[in-house]
Amino acid sequence: MTLGVGFLGAGPVTQAIHLPTLARLGPLFRVVHVMDVDPAVAAEVASRVGARSTTRVGDVLEDPGVDVVAVCSPPRVHTAQVEAACRAGVRGVLCEKPLATTIADAERIEAVTAATGVPVVVGAMHTFDPAWRWARTETMSWGDVHAVRSRIVNGPNARFEDAATEFLGRPPFPRFDLDTPEAVAAFLRHVILTLAIHDLPLVRHFAPIVDEVIHVDAVEPFGWLVLARGGDTTVELTGSKNATWKPDWTFEVVSADAHLLVEFPPSYVHAGAGVAAVTTRTGTRLMPPEDHNGYEGEWRRIAELARGVRTDPRDVQAAVDDLRYAVDLAEAAAARALTGRAA
CATH class of the missing domain: 3.40.50.720 (NAD(P)-binding Rossmann-like Domain)
Incomplete structure (x- = not known):
């Protein structure tokens, strides 16, 4: 059918x-x-x-x-x-x-x-990427996670869009003046709900509750840092868009005795799935090769x-919970930018 x-x-x-x-x-x-x-x-x-x-x-x-x-x-x-x-x-x-x-x-x-x-x-797409599906299974027994990091460094989307298709009607890229706390707050809301949100379901898996946002920063023309804490786990979200040739989209988890690294392709790139590795004191395990990516997933x-x-209500509930996590984090980061105090 x-x-x-x-x-x-x-x-x-x-x-x-x-x-x-x-x-x-x-x-x-x-x-x-x-x-x-x-x-x-x-x-x-x-x-x-x-x-x-x-x-x-x-x-x-x-x-x-x-x-x-x-x-x-x-x-x-x-x-x-x-x-x-x-x-x-x-x-x-x-x-x-x-x-x-x-x-x-x-x-x-x-x-x-x-x-x-x-x-x-x-x-x-990252929640459907084979690299994350494998990593989630490999780390199911992990406890005592110390740090979760998401890093996004992308070139202009147009570079990847034009490689994928003959593009028509491209909207202008949003511009932000980052010279006031109010502008930084708006910028952080934007990047969390449009870019960092790709990895936030992964972050929530290891840090289900964020107790406070400790520090935020925004860098001209389009860069960000959000540092938060959930229990004994630190959450670090960093990213930028710039003209460099080499993108870098990585998700990293550090526990008491293991380390997870997932490397994703940038948005709009159809080259294949991400790749993942889990390292412990006994060695490194690599995910097996896959023939599809998160978009296909x-x-x-x-x-x-x-x-x-039939849809499982828990699937939709998870999506709502993921959004609640993202919105709460975005608002806390914006408040931190406005007040200078942890939120």
């Missing part, structure tokens, strides 16, 4: 991530409808995959050929579009991160999923659910 896909939003994520991913998945999916508020973008992107185009959400949701809806619109409309897709009776929804922008909106999605039985998967999960595996 080939599942028909309808896209709400035809911007960077749709063009440079999801369409190339679906092309690799062969007969599992077929794109049948593409919606975007820009009719020219919708029409051109749809023509690349032989799909219909529209500027109306309703046209996609009313299309009998659409089995799965991919919500790739701006975060402020995620809740309304996910709710509408669930009530339209589709087989599944893939919602790009963040699931919502507030906890209340995430709980609305949780409620509509429970009421309709329509599964919702959040497009946080998201869509494979949607395919499983849409083919009749």
Whole structure:
């Protein structure tokens, strides 16, 4: 059974991530409808995959050929579009991160999923990456974790977008003036909920509660540091976007007697899965080779659910809890920037 896909939003994520991913998945999916508020973008992107185009959400949701809806619109409309897709009776929804922008909106999605039985998967690619799946299993027995670190160093997205597709209608990159505490607070909220959020489900696995944000910093033109504490575990989030040629996206965990290092490819790169290693006093274990990445993992999960595996309420609850963790951390980091005191 080939599942028909309808896209709400035809911007960077749709063009440079999801369409190339679906092309690799062969007969599992077929794109049948593409919606975007820009009719020219919708029409051109749809023509690349032989799909219909529209500027109306309703046209996609009313299309009998659409089995799965991919919500790739701006975060402020995620809740309304996910709710509408669930009530339209589709087989599944893939919602790009963040699931919502507030906890209340995430709980609305949780409620509509429970009421309709329509599964919702959040497009946080690292949670579906084989490197993380392997690492999570390898570290299940770990206790006494001392430190968790997420480091993101990426070049401009355009570099990777252009390598993945002939890009159309690129939005401007957001600019932040970091000369006031209020501007730094807004910047930290932005980077936590749009970039650091990729790794926060992984961070939450080892540091389920953040007691306080100890220190924050922002560096021109686009760099950040958030240092937090949960119990006896320190959490360090760092990142930047710059013009260097070499990206660096790593996730690291240090326990009393072991060390985990996961190296992920940068966003928009389809080269393959991340790689992971666990080192103890007896040696280093490496993850086995894999033939797919986290983007494909998201869509494979949607395919499983849409083919009749009813959604597990715990999956949606985990997504809501991940968002709550991210929002709480973002607000605490912003407060720290504004007040200069731990929050």
